Amino acid sequence: MKPVRIVGGGLTGILAAFQAHRLGARQIELHERLDRLGGVALPKLENGREMREGCIYFGPEGDPIRTLLEEHGAIFEDFDNRFGSVSPGAYGPVYLDDFGGPALPATKTDLQPLSGNSLGDRLDCYEDALAFPLARYVRWHVGCAPSKLHADAAIPLAINRVFPTGIPLDTLSASKRADGHANELFGIPRSMWNYSSNVQASLPVGGFTSLIDKCREALDAIGVEVNERSLARPNKLLSEIAPDEVLVWAASPMPLFKAVGLEAPKAPAKKFATYTFEVDWTGAKPFYVQNFTTDGSCFRVYIYESRGATLLTAECVAETESDELAKDIRFLLDGFEGELKICDQLYRSIKPRWLYHTVDTVNKLGELRTALGARLGDNFVAGAWEAYAKGAKFAEVEADLQKAFGVRMIAKAS
Ligand SMILES: Cc1cc2nc3c(=O)[nH]c(=O)nc-3n(C[C@H](O)[C@H](O)[C@H](O)COP(=O)(O)OP(=O)(O)OC[C@H]3O[C@@H](n4cnc5c(N)ncnc54)[C@H](O)[C@@H]3O)c2cc1C
Structure with a gap:
């Protein structure tokens, strides 16, 4: 079985080590530049309390990430997943329970087809009554025009689904059921149409600090060589990597650009x-x-x-x-x-936050993958750089690891 070297000890790197082990790898090294694993998921502590900088949580029982972490000793507790949103209305703010996206007045469910890959193209699918306030929100939030951002930035901006108020619920739900594009762009508060898949969610018992400690113990227990305070330098690493070694880059990809002679995208200034x-x-x-x-x-x-x-x-x-x-x-x-x-x-x-990618960043990340793929073949696994949500990252890394090991299907976690 090929040896595996993982760069980056955030959740993606930790999960990649567990995934590689599950696929049969037994020679796994994990390198983290800081003195603790965890990356952005590890909050700072004040008097033992977690200062969480965003609301990261896990799914209910059966969530693939949670299942894998549970197999390695993590314990989760379920909670009722409660959230809401505040949107601009003609007569003041519109408060909506059970919906985390914008609710804006609209008259029709007709949508234009998607004409490109920018967030501006995505917003152009809506009628102006929706597109204009959404564009204003993007400028306020990220400080740039929607046309500069990649369409997938809709997810961290929480505008991937808009609730168009003013349209009868029957019409809206029929349109969502009949048309994939409408289903993708419109949402309905879950209590209004019995949507139940996110009613429950979970958090690690003892918080994220305890989760990362458990992961650290589990990595030791399965024989992963964890190297903290180990900054991977792309030039050195690419020159010394063995031909049969799998490299997972689950850290910022920015230093890789120079190492392969490509121009890096501009880092976010905001x-x-x-x-x-x-x-x-x-x-x-x-x-x-x-x-x-x-x-x-x-x-x-x-x-x-x-x-x-x-x-x-x-x-x-x-x-x-x-x-x-x-x-x-x-x-x-x-x-x-x-x-x-x-x-x-x-x-x-x-x-700054590495969350809202520009079209230029996503294009350049594609070129970087191609360059590294040309050099290392399937043995190069990008740590799902573009994806925002843990679930999407996890699925992408899993698919790439399977390719690296020439495996088509892995056994589902029990
Ligand atoms: C504010 C915020 C809110 C979020 N909210 C959600 C949410 O609600 N739901 C959701 O699913 N996802 C959310 N996410 C995304 C989710 O947190 C991430 O998908 C996941 O935690 C990122 O893990 P990662 O390992 O990919 O990256 P990171 O956590 O950034 O880990 C990368 C690690 O690599 C290390 N490193 C960097 N360079 C090197 C190097 N050269 N050598 C060695 N080590 C290196 C870093 O020190 C770091 O520990 C959120 C993210 C943020 C920032």
């Missing part, structure tokens, strides 16, 4: 601000609300529990003064059941 507060909240927990109004600066609030405390993370499009931020948070939660008291601010971070 920075996002994240604040975590201790709060009293009488409503549902965990709970998140997405903001599509473009009012204020907060695009999402997430309320969760960590070590007996209730915490609220506010993700913002820019740095925000505390009085303004408190106003934004109250505005977003105003339309939902629950009383909020904001206590101490515990954490603040300001940084």
Whole structure:
């Protein structure tokens, strides 16, 4: 069985090690540049409490990622998956329970066909009454025109499905059932049409810190050689990799461009601000609300529990003064059941996010894959660089590993 070298010890790299082991690999090395595994899924701790910078969670029992992690000792607890959104309306904000996307007034279910791969092309499928406020939201959130971004940026922006208000539910659901394009672009709050697949979700017992610790133990137990504080240098690595060795690059692909003589895409300049507060909240927990109004600066609030405390993370499009931020948070939660008291601010971070890819980035990542494929063949596995959601990353890495090992199907986790 081929040896495997994995670069990057975030969730993708950890899962790739478990997946490679499941496929039969027994000589697996994992290299992480920092002194701990976990990547963006590992929150900073304040007095033992997790300062989560986004609302990452897992699916209910049977979710393939959860199943694989459970096989390696992780324990999950289910919760009622509660969320909502606030959208701009003609007479003020529209609060919607059970729907995490925008709700905008529309008159028809007709859609234009998709004419290209940019987010602008995707928005052009809608009538103007939907396309214009969505474009305004994209500019507010990411700071650039939708035409610059790849269409898949709709997912991290939470605008992959829009609820067109004003259309009778029967008409809308019939259109979703009959037409794949409409199903892809329109959504309906789950309680309005008995959609139940995301009613339950799960989080690791003891939080993400405990999950990563469990993974670290499990990697040792199955004989994976974990190297922390081990920064992989592309030039050196590509020159020393053995012909039969599988290389999984589950880290930022940016340094690879120079190593293969390609021009790298521009790194995102825009920075996002994240604040975590201790709060009293009488409503549902965990709970998140997405903001599509473009009012204020907060695009999402997430309320969760960590070590007996209730915490609220506010993700913002820019740095925000505390009085303004408190106003934004109250505005977003105003339309939902629950009383909020904001206590101490515990954490603040300001940084760019590798989430909203431009068309140029996605094109250049394609060229990079081709160049590395030409050099290493099927033994090169890109760590699903473009995908946003863990599930999509997991499926892509699994398919590429199967190809590297010449396996067509792997046994389903029991
Ligand atoms: C704010 C935020 C919110 C999110 N929300 C969701 C969500 O709700 N649902 C969902 O499914 N997904 C969500 N995601 C995406 C999800 O978190 C990611 O898919 C997943 O955690 C990313 O894991 P990763 O291992 O691919 O990358 P990372 O976690 O970034 O890991 C990469 C690792 O590689 C290391 N590294 C980098 N360069 C090198 C090198 N040269 N040598 C060695 N090591 C290196 C880094 O230190 C890091 O540990 C979110 C992401 C963010 C940032």
